[in-house]
Amino acid sequence: MENFDTVVIGAGQAGIATSEHLRAHGIDHVLLERGRIAERWRSERWDSLVANGPAWHDRFPGLEFSGDRDAFPRKECVAQYFEDYAKMIDAPVRTGVTVTRARPHENRVGFLIETSQGPIEARHLVCATGPFQKPAIPPIIPESSDVLQMHSTAYRNPNALPEGAVLVIGGGSSGSQIAAELHDAGREVFFSIGPHDRPPRRYRGRDNVWWLGVLGIWNLDTPAPGTEHVTIAVSGAHGGKTVDFRKLAQRGITLLGMSSGFENGVLHIADDLQANLDAGDANMLSLLEAADAYVARTGIDLPEEPEAWVIPDDPACVSDPIRELDLERNNIRTVIWATGFQFNYDWLEADTLDDRGRPIHQRGVSPVPGLYFVGLPWQSRRGSSFIWGVWHDAKFIADQISIQKNYLAYTPNSA
Incomplete structure (x- = not known):
């Protein structure tokens, strides 16, 4: 031995x-x-x-x-x-x-x-x-359902999926990138979003990781209460851009609240989309505020970026949210679970x-x-x-x- x-x-x-x-x-x-x-x-x-x-x-x-x-x-x-x-x-x-x-x-x-x-x-x-x-898939839609279900680890590209619309569940980095890619490939996309943090990709000429470093956030030794498992929506795709769910909706992606249940081919949606988006916006704005305070305190020469503070108007799918989604009626043939791991x-x-x-x-x-x-x-x-x-x-x-x-x-x- x-x-x-x-x-x-x-x-x-x-x-x-x-x-x-x-x-x-x-x-x-x-x-x-x-x-x-x-x-x-x-x-x-x-x-x-x-x-x-x-x-x-x-x-x-x-x-x-x-x-x-x-x-x-x-x-x-x-x-x-x-x-x-x-x-x-x-x-x-x-x-x-x-x-x-x-x-x-x-x-x-x-x-x-x-x-x-x-x-x-x-x-x-x-x-x-x-x-x-171990991929985590909540037991919401039965495996016996006609729709193809896969975790984000099994997704490869839009061409590998059956024809039809796609439901992406999970508003973190994986879900937001996959939903955007599917939409750019011409698919109709429904996107279920839960609580999340939404940091800026860049601000005042510096990447998000730089700000987390100089602000000491990387070195936090314990998560704030209730935030240990909150997903983070950040992306390096296409050179790195801030994830903005409202802008995804303006491009044609239908935003949904958290998926809460399934019955007779209908997905039940929680009434939390507005709250989830607002909390994500607050997270982003708090980092911008901390960054501005750092610049003021240290005198470092970084250009101002007032446009980063602008929050787009709510699209129709946010102001009038969908609470029930019939998968067959909406031609949804694939569900991608971007719901993390165990x-x-x-x-x-x-x-x-x-x-x-x-x-x-x-x-x-x-x-x-x-x-x-x-x-x-x-x-x-x-x-x-x-x-x-x-x-x-x-x-x-x-x-x-x-x-x-x-x-x-x-x-x-x-x-």
Whole structure:
């Protein structure tokens, strides 16, 4: 049986970052990846996807993206970036290895990891599978319905869908980009939107990520009450533009409130569209206000942008919202659920998950000795699940493993 000091499960951004820091400590380790490096970027995203942050920001410190630093890299470029980074740091990645079970040993330190290529033992185990593990589809429309239902991870492009109108459910980054792409391809689109944050893409000549940095928002260590799972509507598509749902409606997309039920082919819509849009506007305006205050306080020379404060008039689908949507009558043949993800640690047999299957941890350190997590949302700060943020969290975890390794190696002089 093979034996390593540390086994890292997952070779995406979290796993590669962890490997770099483990190597810096001289810690013997291996990364186990069921697919290829950055597999989800390659096979679980739509064809036209680009990163939601510019290349200068969404990267690890040791390597820049090639090309325009202000551009938003295509998904293929992001996957290649992680592959190049793994080669640069000589990360010990094993691809095509599925972990079927992992559990701590009884009465001694370490873990037994069972894989598709045989068992492995390790003193430390790092779960670096990230936050996008199991697509979440609310049980609203029965699977027996005639309409084709898919999660955003299965969507590829408009031509791959059946003819007819499309209902997109979920007003975050994925939903807003997919709805716009379908409309631009000539599809009739109905778009169901829930509560969301809607930051500006750029303001006063600086990208949103820059403002979040200088305003200290990336470093917030806990979400505001009720905001932990609020979706964020931001896009790097077409060079990066602010997501404005009212403008999407003006282009011909029909906006809906949250989908609340389904009966006899009719989707029931909550009466919350206006409230959701207004809350998203308030979120955007609050960031603009904070940015203006920063400029006034620091004296930095950035051009004013009064047009960014203008909120378009409500379109008819907002002022007179649809409360019931007959799918057949509206020729809706496809429903795309852009409704996020759930954790899935079915393979992990350790007392470190809550009743909803979420990891119990402090900054990624599990209460189970030797078990760690990297890549979780809000693991240590708001930026934790982003490329640049996970790198810093991975360093903290590698530091903790090194500290524990040194404790376990200690032998008193009397011995």
